Amino acid sequence: MHSYPSEHHPDDSTDSPGETPEWLAEAVATMMDTGRIPGLSLVVVDSKRSLYAGGFGTADPATGAPAAPTTAYLWFSMTKIVTATAAMTLVENGRLQLDAPAADYVDYLRAPSASQPTVGQLLTHTAGLSNPLPLRWVHPAEQEPPAVEDLLRSVMSRPRAYRHAPGQMARYTNIGYLALGQSIEAVSGMPVTSYLQQAVLDPAGMTGTGFAYRPGTPAATGYVRAPRAADPLLRRLLPPGVAGTRHSAYLGLRPFYVDGAAYGGLVGDVADAGRFLRLHLGDGRIQGRRILSAETARSMRVIEHPGKPFDHGIGWFRRPTQKAGDWVEHLGAGAGFWNVMRLYPEQGLGIVVMTNSTTTYDFEPLFALLTTASWP
Structure with missing residues (x-):
């Protein structure tokens, strides 16, 4: 296991501890x-500084490269809260209207x-849109991405693009944030990646952090844990060029990007997620x-x-809970x-965990310890 000091910034009163x-x-083990x-990479922050930043295990088991706070991971849907934040800057300056169609x-x-x-319903997943499985909405990093407008037009042309009436129960959907990204482009006059x-x-x-791997920056290799017999199926399910080489119980993935920056396209490290x-x-x-008004x-x-x-x-959500106002994530x-970003506003704490594992894991015991720890 490894831990590293977080990057120092002028307003940081202290760096994170050098020892875990x-x-x-x-x-964590x-x-x-x-x-x-x-x-796995982990960061704990308050509003002023990074309280802890560490890396554990290997970013690439094939080479033994260690995970660190500066290791780049695909953010996938953690991108959505960044997109929502950008959209709200346009709402604040009057270029987007939440109640406008x-x-x-x-x-x-x-x-x-x-x-x-x-627009407000796109942000809160209450627009009634469908949520098709985006398994093949990725492309190898060396290839040009498909046009997002073409992808969104294709989805919206389907008979049940709107599966529910707008304004009803919230139903999570990637399509809403693809649409939000196109709305941002329409009013900002620039690609959504540039505006974010x-x-x-x-x-x-x-x-x-950005929308591409940075040359010279260490990056985690994504892994799918599956038996070797499943490799032919996985290679058929994933777009050509994404499935890589096997390492023990894991199938490695070659570098790839998400088709649709606004809903899941960010690539970056846990230290930056902590700054967010x-x-x-x-x-x-x-x-x-x-960047935004307090209100x-x-x-x-x-x-x-x-x-x-x-x-x-x-942008933020949480699983239904009896603890009103306790956290958002x-x-x-x-x-x-598989990553999680959680904000505890009442405690003034934020936690991010980023991993190169496809499957979920029980992070709640770790978060319970982190939120009750005494930080220097």
């Missing part, structure tokens, strides 16, 4: 063993019924820079839309990677 406490090492996780910005989002889904970079990543100091949580713990402000940042984490499997706010999972 024994209780933390044991808790237990989680990794039971979840069969090859490599989404079709006002992107005409082919018009629903067949009289009731039209709004300009509006959120750059001002938050997230220098190790600091932005929201700071109610829209980080390192002296205000807007707080409004995003109001969980007021019941749903399945999550209750939703604006976003998960990011897909082929090769």
